[in-house]
Amino acid sequence: MFDVLISSLIIAAGLAMDAFSVSLAGGAALKEKIIKTALITGGMFGFFQFIMPILGWFIGVPVTQIINPFGYWVVVGLFFFIGGKMIWDSFFGEEEGVNLIGWKVLILLAIATSIDALAIGIGYALLGEAILFPSIIIGVVTFVFSFLGVLAGHKLSRVLGNKMQIFGGVILILIGVKFLIENCL
Numbered sequence: 001m002f003d004v005l006i007s008s009l010i011i012a013a014g015l016a017m018d019a020f021s022v023s024l025a026g027g028a029a030l031k032e033k034i035i036k037t038a039l040i041t042g043g044m045f046g047f048f049q050f051i052m053p054i055l056g057w058f059i060g061v062p063v064t065q066i067i068n069p070f071g072y073w074v075v076v077g078l079f080f081f082i083g084g085k086m087i088w089d090s091f092f093g094e095e096e097g098v099n100l101i102g103w104k105v106l107i108l109l110a111i112a113t114s115i116d117a118l119a120i121g122i123g124y125a126l127l128g129e130a131i132l133f134p135s136i137i138i139g140v141v142t143f144v145f146s147f148l149g150v151l152a153g154h155k156l157s158r159v160l161g162n163k164m165q166i167f168g169g170v171i172l173i174l175i176g177v178k179f180l181i182e183n184c185l
Contacts (some may be wrong), residue, residue, distance in 0.1 A: 007148060009141065015114075016138075018113040019049065022175070025153060039147065040076065047145040057122070076176045076180045083169040087173075
């Protein structure tokens, strides 16, 4: 059981990094309701990171052959668009950043950052391993990382101003590049 816990924590930390980065960028754009938004963001990202491995475990390999040709391109495009918009807005527009308050964008970001967790679930299914305990660990770790990411992004934005928005946009674009390299090329 200890081995499963350690491996689940390592996997969870790796999976939570994208959610942390997005939360950091989103926190930089917040002006009010910081704790509430951090809780909602953490809850949303944590939930999708929890549920995706379970879905992957139940769906199995055949569905990935349907999703793979275009699914990652959508994720890459989403990160490029939002990251580019953040950078553009830091120079020419309103200082809005990643909107963690709007449900539509938040859900899209939560899904986009949890695509890898779907693949983890498929991997567990192929290995014949149970998925519920690792999924709980993944969800909890992602909640904590995302919650702290929003708070840290907000604090850093107070010090760095719109430079934090540029930094957040670059982070999102780099996540898109990472997805592109790992999954699309």
